[in-house]
Amino acid sequence: MPFACIFVPDFPVQAVLRAEPGLRSQPVAVLEGKTPLQKVFAVNEKARRIGVEPGMPRLQLEECGDLALRPRSSLAEEDAHATLLECAQTFSPRVEDDACDTLLLDLAGLEALFGPPPKIAHDLRRRVSELGVEANVAVAANADTAVLAARGFSGVTVIPEGQEAERLGSLPVDVLFMRGHGFQPSHSPDGASEAQDAARLLEILERWGIHDLRSLAALPEVALSERLGQRGVFLQQLARGATFRDLVPVEEPPVFEKTIELEYPLVLLEPLAFVLSQLLQEICARLAAYALATQELTLQLELADGHFDDTGTDCVETGFHPAQPNETRQPFTRILHLPVPLLDPKVFLKLLQLDLNANPPGAPIRKIHLTAKPTRPGAAQSGLFLPPSPEPEKLELTLARIAGVVGSDHVGSPELLDTHRREGFNMQRFAPREPETAAKSTTSVVLLNGKSGLPSQAKRKICSCLESEKVADFSSPLAPRNDNPSGLSFCGTTEAAPSLKLPSFGNAQGAHNLVTALRIFRPPVRAVLTIRDGKPAHIMCSKRETMQGEILWTAGPWRSSGDWWEHEGWARDEWDIAVQEKSGIALYRLVRNLLGGEWLVEGSYD
Amino acid sequence: MFSSWVCDPALGRPVDWRCEDIAGFVSTAFPKLAGVVPASRLEVRPAPEMAPSGVPELDALAGGLLRGHLTEVCGAASSGRTSMLLAALAAATQRQEACALVDVSDAFDPASAAAAGVDFGRLLWVRCGKTFSPQRHRDTEKNKKSEMREGHDFSRAEKRAKFQRALAPEGAKTEQALRAVDLLLQSGGFGLVAMDLGDVSVKLARRVPLTSWFRFQRAVENTPTILFAVTPVPCAQNCAALLLRVQSSVVSRQSSGKLSAIGSHLSEKLAHTQILEGFRVEGEILRSRFSGGRIARSFTSRVERKPVQSVTAAFTTKAVRTG
Numbered sequence: 001m002p003f004a005c006i007f008v009p010d011f012p013v014q015a016v017l018r019a020e021p022g023l024r025s026q027p028v029a030v031l032e033g034k035t036p037l038q039k040v041f042a043v044n045e046k047a048r049r050i051g052v053e054p055g056m057p058r059l060q061l062e063e064c065g066d067l068a069l070r071p072r073s074s075l076a077e078e079d080a081h082a083t084l085l086e087c088a089q090t091f092s093p094r095v096e097d098d099a100c101d102t103l104l105l106d107l108a109g110l111e112a113l114f115g116p117p118p119k120i121a122h123d124l125r126r127r128v129s130e131l132g133v134e135a136n137v138a139v140a141a142n143a144d145t146a147v148l149a150a151r152g153f154s155g156v157t158v159i160p161e162g163q164e165a166e167r168l169g170s171l172p173v174d175v176l177f178m179r180g181h182g183f184q185p186s187h188s189p190d191g192a193s194e195a196q197d198a199a200r201l202l203e204i205l206e207r208w209g210i211h212d213l214r215s216l217a218a219l220p221e222v223a224l225s226e227r228l229g230q231r232g233v234f235l236q237q238l239a240r241g242a243t244f245r246d247l248v249p250v251e252e253p254p255v256f257e258k259t260i261e262l263e264y265p266l267v268l269l270e271p272l273a274f275v276l277s278q279l280l281q282e283i284c285a286r287l288a289a290y291a292l293a294t295q296e297l298t299l300q301l302e303l304a305d306g307h308f309d310d311t312g313t314d315c316v317e318t319g320f321h322p323a324q325p326n327e328t329r330q331p332f333t334r335i336l337h338l339p340v341p342l343l344d345p346k347v348f349l350k351l352l353q354l355d356l357n358a359n360p361p362g363a364p365i366r367k368i369h370l371t372a373k374p375t376r377p378g379a380a381q382s383g384l385f386l387p388p389s390p391e392p393e394k395l396e397l398t399l400a401r402i403a404g405v406v407g408s409d410h411v412g413s414p415e416l417l418d419t420h421r422r423e424g425f426n427m428q429r430f431a432p433r434e435p436e437t438a439a440k441s442t443t444s445v446v447l448l449n450g451k452s453g454l455p456s457q458a459k460r461k462i463c464s465c466l467e468s469e470k471v472a473d474f475s476s477p478l479a480p481r482n483d484n485p486s487g488l489s490f491c492g493t494t495e496a497a498p499s500l501k502l503p504s505f506g507n508a509q510g511a512h513n514l515v516t517a518l519r520i521f522r523p524p525v526r527a528v529l530t531i532r533d534g535k536p537a538h539i540m541c542s543k544r545e546t547m548q549g550e551i552l553w554t555a556g557p558w559r560s561s562g563d564w565w566e567h568e569g570w571a572r573d574e575w576d577i578a579v580q581e582k583s584g585i586a587l588y589r590l591v592r593n594l595l596g597g598e599w600l601v602e603g604s605y606d
Numbered sequence: 607m608f609s610s611w612v613c614d615p616a617l618g619r620p621v622d623w624r625c626e627d628i629a630g631f632v633s634t635a636f637p638k639l640a641g642v643v644p645a646s647r648l649e650v651r652p653a654p655e656m657a658p659s660g661v662p663e664l665d666a667l668a669g670g671l672l673r674g675h676l677t678e679v680c681g682a683a684s685s686g687r688t689s690m691l692l693a694a695l696a697a698a699t700q701r702q703e704a705c706a707l708v709d710v711s712d713a714f715d716p717a718s719a720a721a722a723g724v725d726f727g728r729l730l731w732v733r734c735g736k737t738f739s740p741q742r743h744r745d746t747e748k749n750k751k752s753e754m755r756e757g758h759d760f761s762r763a764e765k766r767a768k769f770q771r772a773l774a775p776e777g778a779k780t781e782q783a784l785r786a787v788d789l790l791l792q793s794g795g796f797g798l799v800a801m802d803l804g805d806v807s808v809k810l811a812r813r814v815p816l817t818s819w820f821r822f823q824r825a826v827e828n829t830p831t832i833l834f835a836v837t838p839v840p841c842a843q844n845c846a847a848l849l850l851r852v853q854s855s856v857v858s859r860q861s862s863g864k865l866s867a868i869g870s871h872l873s874e875k876l877a878h879t880q881i882l883e884g885f886r887v888e889g890e891i892l893r894s895r896f897s898g899g900r901i902a903r904s905f906t907s908r909v910e911r912k913p914v915q916s917v918t919a920a921f922t923t924k925a926v927r928t929g
Contacts, residue, residue, distance in 0.1 A: 387797055390704055402785075604683055
């Protein structure tokens, strides 16, 4: 199984030279550190020839006139590394990102595509060179051997299987301790201790007179283990080219995005739907191939430098704008957040259409960029006896359509705020929770509904079970209580004649959770009140003709105030009043704004 | 099984013929009647599934709310119809069913609903009445931005929005509500879909096309969805499987603890000594296609017309203030 290694010597310098090709003919040193204490981090071959070494302080470099000094650029290094990785991945799908300057490729099975390994090595070096980076490429049957050969030999090296020890033998021992560069300056304690350990081992080997890998490979293994431990044995294995390890390939996170640049700007939303449909289908097919779904869709539209005429479909090109000639229009972005992971291009298309109808881009569209954020698809199976709940796809479409009818801020679930202020609630996105337990819902169905669709035998069985265990949920307002005077039972087990006694007022039965509802008037209705003996006696309301006349009954006032510590304080007196209307007595909530002094009818009890 | 005694001329004695035999005999003897299906062979409409309404008295009277059918509750202002609606919503959400309320007049009070026990996590509230169109929306946003630039008071934009909302014709609100209900019913999966037309004028409520009610009825048919409509007067006609009329008397509590109904006496001098205790709501079945309650069944068993005798029940509601 052959492996190829790409090693870029003096990688920080080459990254800088890639950005500034004019410096290739000069000696270049890359500096690292803060300004007064800058030191040489990496040099190229020409700088090495004039005596510049890594670790030298900047002050010593002032005598070198031709030497070009550049600060270390992590951006340039990342860019160069990404380019190298991309180049390597064009050859092999299995690439190990060993270090910033070292990449390892698995060449197994590539002969049919690119030829024999030596040809692949030459092609690799040529392609890397075309990208502005000079690299060493080595091919060996062993991954570690390929890395050592690439770091030790310049140019292209091909080591046939079985000749690893012989070919590596001429390399100096230092090559075993070469570490790849990181993108950022590393001052971590681990890195420092590792460097110290490497320096100690190197010193020991130097004292033993071991200068190359051949000498190290020839040492007796047991004696080496006694003196240097397992680390020494591993180094010897490396020198012999006898190690074996698996490749750890880089797995790029899949990106689910599509971009299309249009030949002419799109003015109408209808043709846009065709383009979006194609993009969505491609993205969804890709997501399906990865067994993923999406919960967030981002649509970016690059708009033309024009604007819509509000009245129609014509587009007016404004052309050059003298005041802001370099101004670029921000892309029009819409983000669809879905409550559950979905993978249906039709649903996505309809949602995008509805959203764009509600929020039109306002200019012709030149470029469309669609991104899907991948998530794992939801795996939920509803129980047989769970109460009905809307399908997420249909619900999203329905909510979007209703939002198109009444407005997006007028659809949702209310959420009460911790305040006594009027209208103290927020609108939230409607996302019904999954029913909690099947057992509970089954209980309610059987208890409360004698015609639940279950087989009668099963119904009797469950009912008898519930009766025997007395598990009826009497805390629930839905369940019949024991003190039900009418004697009716939804289970059908009570055979007493149902005498429909109307509960007397004040009896807790049946009324324990029945709340007198208030219907809010939005906005509140302004009224003119006549005060008699300190309480409202007559009401006149111009907007509601029914709401006028003598007040039959009054309760109140109930005074409340709040937020006086903020800018929008409020204080009010609330009254409950009864007014005779044609259809009967109507009960209203009357409010006097203590700050403004006006009377408002806030709602009616119903 | 229907059977009949028919005298067979061949045998000269009566024989026991089943209805199938009679049908065969009739079709043979009278070829014109061959395509006519006897009434005894018509499929019996299955009894609907009932769900509790949250008002035990109503359940005892009518058997509950009908799944797959329209239940209409009509009544004047302060008649207790909204209290019934909240009770039904609370019961449905506590059964862990997803519910939707299409609020034509934007009159829903979340505080009352919370007190009634409605689980907001399962309630979709559609507030009709906003004049909405993309271009107008864009203009409004533009105006808002310009006002922000010019440092104008926010209350101006708020007043304009209120004015626009007030300008929204009542008919447009009803139209929005009908479209929203249509979409919700077509979507499916809701346990209860309620349409609150309570504050709509009688004239407009009667103008809701009968075809809409028929469409709604067809949409919920054979589904577990309860369609619940609150109207000022009966509107849905034959489309409503259960039509209830409610009326109430308001009851207050005096400082002495004595309960009294409003209207039976004039107002007391001291207003602060009184508190609204609640409603005494009386419900009457005007029409019931299917009746689950035993009392009601005796009067309206599978009869799609008004019961020959008034069938009523009463319950009480409790004001939030009374705790």
